[in-house]
Amino acid sequence: MFDLNEGALPNRPGVGYKPQHFAAVMADPGAVGWLEIHAENYMGDGGRPLAQLRALAERFPLSVHGVGLSIGGEAPLDEDHLARLKALCGWLRPASFSEHLAWSTHDGAFLNDLLPLPYTAATVARVADHIDRLQEVLGRRMLLENPSSYLAFAETEMGEIAFLRDVARRTGCGLLLDVNNVHVSAVNQRMEAEAYIDGFPLDLVGEIHLGGHHEDHAEGGARLLIDSHSAPVDGPVWTLYARTLARGGAKPTLIEWDDDVPAWPVLEAEAALAARALEGVA
Amino acid sequence: MSQATFVAALLDPALAVPEGLLDPEGQPAGRRFDVYRNNVAGGLTKALEAGFPAVRKLVGDQFFAAMAGVFLRAHPPQSRILMLYGSEFPAFLGAFQPVAHLGYLPDVARLEQAVRESYHAADHVAVPLAGLTPEALLERRLRLAPSARLVRSRWPVHAIWAANMAGGPAPVAGGQDVLVLRRGFDPEPHLLPFGGGDFVAALGQGQTLGAAIDAGGDGFDAGAVLGLLLGQEAIAEVME
Numbered sequence: 136m137f138d139l140n141e142g143a144l145p146n147r148p149g150v151g152y153k154p155q156h157f158a159a160v161m162a163d164p165g166a167v168g169w170l171e172i173h174a175e176n177y178m179g180d181g182g183r184p185l186a187q188l189r190a191l192a193e194r195f196p197l198s199v200h201g202v203g204l205s206i207g208g209e210a211p212l213d214e215d216h217l218a219r220l221k222a223l224c225g226w227l228r229p230a231s232f233s234e235h236l237a238w239s240t241h242d243g244a245f246l247n248d249l250l251p252l253p254y255t256a257a258t259v260a261r262v263a264d265h266i267d268r269l270q271e272v273l274g275r276r277m278l279l280e281n282p283s284s285y286l287a288f289a290e291t292e293m294g295e296i297a298f299l300r301d302v303a304r305r306t307g308c309g310l311l312l313d314v315n316n317v318h319v320s321a322v323n324q325r326m327e328a329e330a331y332i333d334g335f336p337l338d339l340v341g342e343i344h345l346g347g348h349h350e351d352h353a354e355g356g357a358r359l360l361i362d363s364h365s366a367p368v369d370g371p372v373w374t375l376y377a378r379t380l381a382r383g384g385a386k387p388t389l390i391e392w393d394d395d396v397p398a399w400p401v402l403e404a405e406a407a408l409a410a411r412a413l414e415g416v417a
Numbered sequence: 418m419s420q421a422t423f424v425a426a427l428l429d430p431a432l433a434v435p436e437g438l439l440d441p442e443g444q445p446a447g448r449r450f451d452v453y454r455n456n457v458a459g460g461l462t463k464a465l466e467a468g469f470p471a472v473r474k475l476v477g478d479q480f481f482a483a484m485a486g487v488f489l490r491a492h493p494p495q496s497r498i499l500m501l502y503g504s505e506f507p508a509f510l511g512a513f514q515p516v517a518h519l520g521y522l523p524d525v526a527r528l529e530q531a532v533r534e535s536y537h538a539a540d541h542v543a544v545p546l547a548g549l550t551p552e553a554l555l556e557r558r559l560r561l562a563p564s565a566r567l568v569r570s571r572w573p574v575h576a577i578w579a580a581n582m583a584g585g586p587a588p589v590a591g592g593q594d595v596l597v598l599r600r601g602f603d604p605e606p607h608l609l610p611f612g613g614g615d616f617v618a619a620l621g622q623g624q625t626l627g628a629a630i631d632a633g634g635d636g637f638d639a640g641a642v643l644g645l646l647l648g649q650e651a652i653a654e655v656m657e
Contacts, residue, residue, distance in 0.1 A: 175497055175498050175499065175500075176500065178498045178500075179498075179500060179536075179537030179538075180537060180538055180539035180563065181537070181538055181539040181540040181563070181564075182536050182537050182538060182540065182564070182599070182602055183536070183602035183603075184537070185540075186540075186602065203497030203498075204497075205497075208420065209419070209420050213497070216497055238420060239497075240497065241420050241421065241423075241424045242421070242424070243495055244424070244493040244494065244495065245493065245494040245495065245496060245497045245499075246424065246427065246457050246493060246494075247456075247457060247460045247461055247464070247494065247499060248453060248456040248457045248460060250420075250423065250427075250453060251453075253418075285446075285449040285450075285452045285453070286438045286439060286440060286446040286449040286450060287438070287439045287440075287441070288418070288437060288438065288439070289436075289437040289438075289439055290418070290437060323441075323449070324441055325441040351452075353440065353447065353448045353449055354440075354447050354448055357440075357441075359448070359449065359452070361452060
């Protein structure tokens with residue numbers, strides 16, 4: 136059904152690519168074996184961003200990570216945006232394409248955030264329809280990422296894992312497991328992160344995300360973790376990651392650091408920590 | 418709950434958090450909803466800060482952030498491609514009463530938007546003008562690079578930009594026309610001499626080189642501007 140000639144990401148660490156790291160990563164990628172880009176940052180007509188991307192593509196396996204498709208939106212997917220994604224994946228031929236279980240547009244406005252969804256049968260059907268359409272346009276299988284959440288919907292009727300399993304079963308899509316999101320959501324929703332990892336269908340996982348968060352608090356002083364991607368990966372997230380690898384084996388693992396981006400050696404050192412964890416598993 | 422209800426509360430902090438959003442105790446979400454409000458406002462404010470550094474310098478960081486908050490609620494992005502978010506910012510500044518005393522601010526924003534557009538514009542291969550007699554050349558039409566942007570102002574917009582971004586001297590009153598050109602990957606705003614704005618505008622309308630030079634008027638130094646275009650590799654096509 137899908138074009139499987141795109142290859143796959145290696146079971147090594149990758150990092151979210153930042154333009155300021157171009158010279159450093161081309162000179163010596165260290166522990167970094169592949170790079171992930173945000174699709175929407177490479178939808179200009181030319182200039183440095185596309186020139187850098189062409190150079191990176193000759194050297195590294197790439198993952199294209201969409202942040203603007205609004206797969207969970209009530210409206211049909213934007214066909215113009217689908218065409219742009221198809222064009223980008225067409226010339227770049229990335230090893231992987233992934234998007235989020237979230238929505239970000241409404242009535243023509245793009246809100247630039249990953250907004251939450253109620254887990255209902257109706258949402259499953261809508262998300263599955265949208266993924267069917269995306270996979271049809273791209274001619275490939277996508278990976279769907281679990282969100283970080285800060286609140287719950289009263290109308291929710293099933294757990295997040297049951298929701299993701301159902302969508303994957305209907306569409307044939309794979310999953311992207313963001314272990315930091317699991318930790319953030321578990322703290323915020325007062326659930327067991329370990330139980331989430333133990334119940335996750337790791338056989339469907341094509342990529343893992345690790346990233347940093349920061350801590351705030353809600354009314355009454357309850358801990359509220361914010362998925363900021365602006366800090367090193369936290370200790371509990373590394374522990375959950377080790378648990379994931381022990382259960383599911385080695386997976387391509389991304390370090391995400393999108394805000395307050397550090398110098399290259401700091402980012403590479405995070406990737407080296409992931410490399411060490413990956414070396415310890417089959 | 419519909420996504421319309423969610424969005425309305427997201428963009429208007431004065432609205433109550435929509436019903437049906439809960440914390441782990443089953444209580445209304447409150448500050449948990451504010452995380453999404455903060456993410457939206459914070460992310461779009463950062464996009465505007467990145468796009469309009471000279472405007473930000475002119476009004477100060479705090480004022481800019483507050484003004485960005487007003488703008489992003491009135492004009493949320495209409496595109497999922499945020500690199501050019503803010504095309505309505507110059508017109509917004511022109512109508513935003515608290516900056517009415519800074520008449521030049523919209524044009525500074527226009528110049529910054531032009532620089533950003535230039536950065537992401539299509540690449541081109543520069544063509545030489547050699548091989549044509551001057552007489553023949555005057556009959557040709559020149560197509561400038563897709564990354565070229567003309568910004569015309571009744572304010573000294575280039576000097577204001579340079580004083581804030583590149584350590585230039587204090588601006589002197591008077592209008593300025595600026596041509597943003599990108600040789601390689603980094604766009605640069607170039608101050609055009611007298612008549613240069615009319616000349617470039619005429620080229621953009623598809624007039625011949627000779628007619629464009631006439632449009633520059635008496636005292637227009639065509640050699641200087643052609644030298645700029647050639648030096649910056651800004652001529653993409655010579656057309657019949």
